[in-house]
Amino acid sequence: xxxxQIASIAGSVFILVVVIELIRRNRLKERxxxxxxxxxxxxxAFSVWRRLLDYVALFFGIxxxxxxxxxxxxxxxxxxxxxxxxxxxxxxxxxxRLAQELxxxxxxxxxxxxxxxREKEQ
Amino acid sequence: xxVLVIVPAYNEEENxxxxxxxxxxxxxxxxxxxxxxxxxxxxxxxxxxxGVTVIDLSYNLGIGGAMQTGFLHALAGGYDAAIQxxxxxxxxxxxxxxxxxxxxxxxxxxxxxxxxxxxGGFTSSLQRRLGAxxxxxxxxxxxxxxxxxxxxxFRFYSRRALxxxxxxxxxxxxxxxxxxLAHKKGLIIEExxxxxxxxxxxxxxxxxxxxxxxxxxxxxxxxxxxxKKIE
Numbered sequence: 452x453x454x455x456q457i458a459s460i461a462g463s464v465f466i467l468v469v470v471i472e473l474i475r476r477n478r479l480k481e482r483x484x485x486x487x488x489x490x491x492x493x494x495x496a497f498s499v500w501r502r503l504l505d506y507v508a509l510f511f512g513i514x515x516x517x518x519x520x521x522x523x524x525x526x527x528x529x530x531x532x533x534x535x536x537x538x539x540x541x542x543x544x545x546x547x548r549l550a551q552e553l554x555x556x557x558x559x560x561x562x563x564x565x566x567x568x569r570e571k572e573q
Numbered sequence: 574x575x576v577l578v579i580v581p582a583y584n585e586e587e588n589x590x591x592x593x594x595x596x597x598x599x600x601x602x603x604x605x606x607x608x609x610x611x612x613x614x615x616x617x618x619x620x621x622x623x624g625v626t627v628i629d630l631s632y633n634l635g636i637g638g639a640m641q642t643g644f645l646h647a648l649a650g651g652y653d654a655a656i657q658x659x660x661x662x663x664x665x666x667x668x669x670x671x672x673x674x675x676x677x678x679x680x681x682x683x684x685x686x687x688x689x690x691x692x693g694g695f696t697s698s699l700q701r702r703l704g705a706x707x708x709x710x711x712x713x714x715x716x717x718x719x720x721x722x723x724x725x726x727f728r729f730y731s732r733r734a735l736x737x738x739x740x741x742x743x744x745x746x747x748x749x750x751x752x753x754l755a756h757k758k759g760l761i762i763e764e765x766x767x768x769x770x771x772x773x774x775x776x777x778x779x780x781x782x783x784x785x786x787x788x789x790x791x792x793x794x795x796x797x798x799x800x801k802k803i804e
Contacts, residue, residue: 547634547638547744550630550631550632550634550638551630551634551638551641551642551645553631554608554628554629554630554631554642555628555642555645555646555649557628557629558626558627558628558629558646562626
């Protein structure tokens with residue numbers, strides 16, 4: 452086992468542990484953690500079984516196997532960004548709803564209080 | 574029929590009092606609510622002093638989010654219909670009754686007051702008119718009905734329209750996009766002539782590149798609306 456392999460196994464174990472720890476401490480919602488867990492597992496698979504990279508690259512007809520790693524990384528980042536965009540969209544939608552509800556509640560409370568004061572005066 | 578007049582206002586302290594007095598004098602049968610879209614001037618205070626209900630949004634949501642707040646307020650208050658009446662003093666309250674007619678006659682859900690149909694005519698710059706023509710052509714084609722004024726802020730909404738827009742009101746170019754969504758939903762759209770007075774205070778700023786950019790973005794928004802799923 453070469454140094455590279457030890458380092459890459461250590462790296463993927465580290466990512467896996469960090470992700471699991473974040474979920475355990477409620478700092479990362481399970482819903483958003485799936486993609487990170489999947490990444491850690493894929494990284495782990497490639498570092499434990501080194502020939503896998505060559506096989507997969509050969510299967511896709513990629514001449515230089517390590518470039519397949521970059522491709523994977525880029526695909527992963529694109530998926531993650533898209534995922535974030537959908538989350539941002541849904542958050543901004545919910546945020547708008549909250550602002551509207553809050554404004555309406557403020558108005559209702561003011562009206563109630565004004566009505567109450569009028570009753571007291573009478 | 575209980576009607577709520579929704580007045581969206583963003584930094585309109587110079588115009589808002591006039592608008593409300595106009596509404597109180599010429600359309601006393603309607604309730605008024607001003608949706609203050611995060612103004613940083615005295616708009617909210619002026620409206621309060623006139624004894625009219627204000628909904629103060631915590632921050633600027635844009636005209637789409639502000640109008641939707643009005644729709645939700647109308648729905649919560651059990652109103653049968655709502656009028657959109659811009660807070661900048663461009664519309665005349667005595668024309669509100671006119672905008673009801675298509676609803677009474679043919680149960681229209683969305684009635685729009687068009688400045689281009691009115692006899693008084695409306696003078697504006699060439700590029701503005703050209704932009705309005707292009708938008709009018711596109712919306713008319715998509716909706717299958719002649720719409721002359723796509724950006725008018727003087728509108729009537731039936732209860733059915735309120736229910737729909739309460740959960741699906743567009744954010745980016747709501748006036749234009751509302752036609753497309755309403756048509757897809759199967760709402761009945763009508764136009765009536767309406768006079769538009771020039772803004773009394775303040776003015777909108779439009780330059781040629783900005784206008785072109787605006788058109789591109791509106792077209793994109795319309796395109797997205799066409800693809801959207803509507804329940």
